[in-house]
Amino acid sequence: MILADTPPSANQVWVVLVALASLCGSAGSIWLAVMATRRQKAEVTFGFVPASKKEHDDLAAIVHRESDNAFSKIGGIERALRKEVEAARKDSLEEARKIHERINDVLAAVSRLEGRLEK
Numbered sequence: 001m002i003l004a005d006t007p008p009s010a011n012q013v014w015v016v017l018v019a020l021a022s023l024c025g026s027a028g029s030i031w032l033a034v035m036a037t038r039r040q041k042a043e044v045t046f047g048f049v050p051a052s053k054k055e056h057d058d059l060a061a062i063v064h065r066e067s068d069n070a071f072s073k074i075g076g077i078e079r080a081l082r083k084e085v086e087a088a089r090k091d092s093l094e095e096a097r098k099i100h101e102r103i104n105d106v107l108a109a110v111s112r113l114e115g116r117l118e119k
Helices: 010-037 053-118
Strands: none
Touching: none
16 A cells, blocks of 8 residues: 555656656557568469460451551541641742832832932
């Protein structure tokens, strides 16, 4: 009854807490060491299943058809772009011709003005 009559001192509580923490730390270290050195069971699975000749031929036909479709789409886009480029080239040549005509008109007017100024 001596323990029940007197409350524990702060020093006794501190010693008990430190001892418990030390025991928990040691147990944790031992547990980690055991878990780190434990070997895991290695499982080997063979998930690759080769395709049959029919499946291979079917996939090859699909790939061939899709590549043909892609090339035909690319060809159509190329033809459309060539037409657009040619139309733009013709428009730019026409614009350049019009600009040259205007420049020739301006040069003729400047020549007439120069003739008037020299007189």
